[in-house]
Amino acid sequence: MSKARSAFTGALVRISTRTGITSETWVELEEALLLADVGVRVADELLAGLRAGVKAKEIVDPMQLVTALQSEMTARLAGADRSLHLVAGDADSPNVWLFVGVNGVGKTTTIGKVAAQQRAEGRTVLLAAGDTFRAAAAEQLATWAERSGSEIVRGSDGGDPSAVIFDAIERASARRIDLVLADTAGRLHTKSNLMEELRKVRRVAAKGKGRVTEVLLVIDATTGQNGLAQAREFGAATMTDGTGVTGVVLTKLDGSAKGGIVFAIETELGLPVKLVGVGETIGDLVPFDPAEFVDALVQIS
Amino acid sequence: MFDSLSSRLEGIVKKLRGRGRLTEADVDEMLVEIRTALLEADVNVGVVRNVIARIREQAIGARLSEALDPGQQVIKIVNQELTAMLGGETLKISYASRPPTVVLMAGLQGSGKTTSAAKLARWFKSQGRQPLLVGADLQRPAAVEQLRTLGRQIDVPVFSEPGDPVKTAKRGLAEARRLGRDVLIVDTAGRLSIDAEMMEQVRQISKVVEPNYTFLVIDAMTGQDAVGVAEAFHSTLAIDGVILSKLDGDARGGAALSVKEVIGRPIAFASTGEKLNEFEQFHPDRMAGRILGMGDVLSLIESAEQAFDQDQAQKAAERMLDGEFTLDDFLDQMQALKKMGPLSNVLGMMPGMPKEMKGAEIGDDALKPVEAIIRSMTALERRKPELLNGSRRARIANGSGTSVGEVNRLVKQFQEMQKMMKRMGGASRGGKKGKRGLAGLAGMQGLPGQGLPGMPGMPGMPGQGMPGGFPQFN
Ligand SMILES: Nc1nc2c(ncn2[C@@H]2O[C@H](COP(=O)(O)OP(=O)(O)O)[C@@H](O)[C@H]2O)c(=O)[nH]1
Ligand SMILES: [Mg+2]
Secondary structure (H helix, E strand, C coil): CHHHHHHHHCCCEHHHHCCCCCHHHHHHHHHHHHHCCCCHHHHHHHHHHHHHHHHCCCCCCHHHHHHHHHHHHHHHCCCCCCCCCCCCCCCCCCEEEEEECCCCCCHHHHHHHHHHHHHHCCCCEEEEECCCCCCCHHHHHHHHHHHHCCEEEECCCCCCHHHHHHHHHHHHHHCCCCEEEECCCCCCCCCHHHHHHHHHHHHHHCCCCCEEEEEEEEEECCECCHHHHHHHHHHHHCCECCECCCEEEEECCCCCCCCCHHHHHHHHHCCCEEEEECCCCCCCEEECCHHHHHHHHCCEC | CCCCHHHHHHHHHHHHCCCCECCHHHHHHHHHHHHHHHHHCCCCHHHHHHHHHHHHHHHCCCECCCCCCHHHHHHHHHHHHHHHHHCCCCCCCCCCCCCCEEEEEEECCCCCHHHHHHHHHHHHHHCCCCEEEEEECCCCCCHHHHHHHHHHHHCCCEECCCCCHHHHHHHHHHHHHHHCCCEEEEEECCCCCCCHHHHHHHHHHHHHHCCCEEEEEEECCECCCHHHHHHHHHHHHCCCEEEEECCCCCCCCHHHHHHHHHHCCCEEEEECCCCCCCEEECCHHHHHHHHHCCCCHHHHHHHHHHHCCHHHHHHHHHHHHCCCCCHHHHHHHHHHHHHCCCHHHHHHHCCCCCHHHHCCCCCHHHCHHHHHHHHCCCHHHHHCHHHCCHHHHHHHHHHHCCCHHHHHHHHHHHHHHHHHHHHHHHHHHHCCCCHHHHHHHHCCCCCCCCCCCCCCCCCCCCCCCHHHHCCCCC
């Protein structure tokens, strides 16, 4: 078993122990990138750049090669705005952050964690239980409201999610609450009726007193190449005045998956990764750090 | 989003036309594309390496069949290999002689265990069993509440108590015995495969309930990590089967292949929607085509092989290239096409076919008037459509229950087609293709990605727009 394991998961980069750059070095490097889920196209592109460097004798040994790869990747992630946007304004006009994504990626849990962080920074927070579909979703969110010291507005099970979110924003406005974190039901981006529902949620969220300042797409680190389609479709469904998804939350990075698909999502679609989930408890949320992410992605052994 | 494999192979295949065997170099060139397709489908890198090696072995030197072009031939080999990998031994549930039959659900966070547990309970009910669900996910807030709600929806009781998941599972087993429930399904918390403590916990749960079946739930959207996860769960729990969740999306689902390959346990069920009845036993044959991103291209290739009579094809091809292709041949080809199944299915099976065309828009009805018109012609007219003057056309329209306009259109399109055939015939002989080239022309070489299988008679359709070549009737 452990032998098989190394065949499939252990390709990471023994490269550095070798002396020269051989064809095997390239294979290992490519496989390392692929195993991290960055995708064939991105991997090929990155390696093509390195090949040029090797040809020009700028890179001569495997160690340099890995370092060059890492710095190229980090460079591609440089300069993105990873801050969470809060617009100061009238006290009765709360900021609204909308959380979207496919089923089970960690939207509700992330809301709990974000709520706790925002509370710790002194803001008042209200959670909107916009997942009216999944059994007991509102109970789950209520637990996080309690844990984070936030308020919660819930609707009826099976009710209209945009109505719940609208009500939540109205309530937040009346109570002068700073920030509304709106949960939504998980949905596959291929279900047109559910994406239509999301479109409506996005529209309604901006209709009353609230200002939608973040639309955060939650992506599970185990996600494969389908993540790109998710990002595209959720971006399209939430598109308002030229802006759709404003950032990505990468969850479950505490597991064995590297989450490389967000590298493709950020570099190909321009959606900055803002937050990283690293566990199931309330404190397990950190800002995205490109250098750290890339280091973990292309490890040298 | 991704180019379909067939369109990737198209360019390579063009060069191979007329050859009798695939050389190593031909195969390797195709394998590069196949590898990319598998990786884009999230098949694990290591697994891809193994699969490619096996395909290479089978493809090199493979004799090219008369009915398929080299690309199709290789795709067929790939498909067979993937189907074999995904299939093999199926999981047959046998019930414990001393009930309850115990089923343990395990997997990563958010993979879909709880929903799958309920769906499985519903499935057991449909098999005449009386399941009890146990909520042993005491970790995620409201997980038990979720299970209880689902249990109510399918009218299956749910047992759970707060505190320790191992104890809950054990008490659940006692409860099943007490209530006389003959199937026990234990839902567990999602856990990371590298979380030693949590993996130990699920091992303890397994120890106390002694499951007859342990199912690993894997999200169809999972990437490369699926392999490591499956190996870890398998070595901790001895997995009996896999449940593939969220297969209703557009993920190609290569994880299924990876997992099957590394733990060697069958994929037992597929979850295909949020509704509790959207759950079915797994079909490996469909999955292979999905991973390749090719719809059911293989069933198309197969039915083409069956439906296509080689001799007839050969004769038609020769006549065609001599510009002697007649409306009779056209009719024959249409019959062959019909044998392949309803036309809308045939189109649906075509990779690269635009979505709009996959529906039922091209009914078999579209062919009926064509058939009727040709059948209303005399033998001579069928061979020499240039004889068709106004009065003959009126007679044919009358006899076939169509209009003169429709007859005109058919004749015109047929003649255009004939012209094109002649050109192709000239080109092909100029390029000194052998016999195989002729048969290929008559056979399937329109594929892949190009629209209709190039049935002689049908190839009027230039490039993609298959129905364009059909006489059009409004
Ligand atoms: N290990 C780990 N688990 C997480 C993380 N974020 C969420 N989860 C778990 O993933 C599962 C699904 O989360 P949930 O918030 O219900 O997903 P939702 O369906 O998108 O709302 C739960 O079991 C969470 O505890 C994370 O960063 N790390
Ligand atoms: Mg949720």
